[in-house]
Amino acid sequence: MPMRRWGLGLMALLLIGSLAGLYALHKENQTLHQEVARLSHLISEKPVELSAFMTAYERFLTKLHAAGMNENWELAAFYLEELKETAEELERSQVVEEGIPISAMVRPNLLEPLEELEKVLPAKDKVAFEAQLRTLVQRCNGCHAAAGKPYVRFTLPAAGQPPRQVF
Ligand code: HEC
Numbered sequence: 001m002p003m004r005r006w007g008l009g010l011m012a013l014l015l016i017g018s019l020a021g022l023y024a025l026h027k028e029n030q031t032l033h034q035e036v037a038r039l040s041h042l043i044s045e046k047p048v049e050l051s052a053f054m055t056a057y058e059r060f061l062t063k064l065h066a067a068g069m070n071e072n073w074e075l076a077a078f079y080l081e082e083l084k085e086t087a088e089e090l091e092r093s094q095v096v097e098e099g100i101p102i103s104a105m106v107r108p109n110l111l112e113p114l115e116e117l118e119k120v121l122p123a124k125d126k127v128a129f130e131a132q133l134r135t136l137v138q139r140c141n142g143c144h145a146a147a148g149k150p151y152v153r154f155t156l157p158a159a160g161q162p163p164r165q166v167f
Pocket residue numbers: 050051054055057058061102103105106109110136137139140141143144147149152154165
């Protein structure tokens with residue numbers, strides 16, 4: 001009898017021991033999960049260089065305009081697509097600068113006028129194209145003003161003339 005009780009006691013001890021072991025593993029696993037989540041967060045929050053996006057927009061805008069003025073509509077469609085892709089990337093990047101939600105401002109100020117511009121492309125009409133591009137330039141300026149940078153301003157000086165920054 002005492003022998004059996006002893007055996008049972010031992011079994012209970014073993015059981016408790018392995019449960020404690022499992023619990024420790026579970027805890028460790030949880031800690032690892034938390035660490036991974038924290039690190040992933042850090043990666044996704046890497047600073048987005050806004051001026052790099054803007055340099056690209058300026059280049060693409062100039063080339064888009066030049067392609068249209070030369071009635072090279074395939075090239076215009078290509079630059080329009082490039083602009084859209086970089087705009088979508090900025091929209092996804094969740095940039096907030098000095099409390100200003102830059103990424104949230106991309107759709108109305110960039111993606112929407114680009115979509116409007118896309119609609120006039122098939123007409124292959126450079127006057128209509130340039131008029132729509134003017135709206136886009138106004139939206140670039142609108143976003144700069146809303147972001148507290150009204151002095152970053154672009155213009156289409158005259159019909160057929162390339163867009164340029166106002167200095
Ligand atoms: C969603 C808002 C937004 C839109 C749309 C936008 N910008 Fe900007 N842009 C900014 C902000 C904010 C800055 C200031 C960046 C900084 O502080 O570094 C800036 C700065 C710039 C600069 C100055 C940096 C440089 O490289 O000289 C240029 C040029 C520029 N933008 C061009 C454009 C053009 C061209 C368009 C339209 C095709 C455009 N931006 C559309 C928000 C916007």
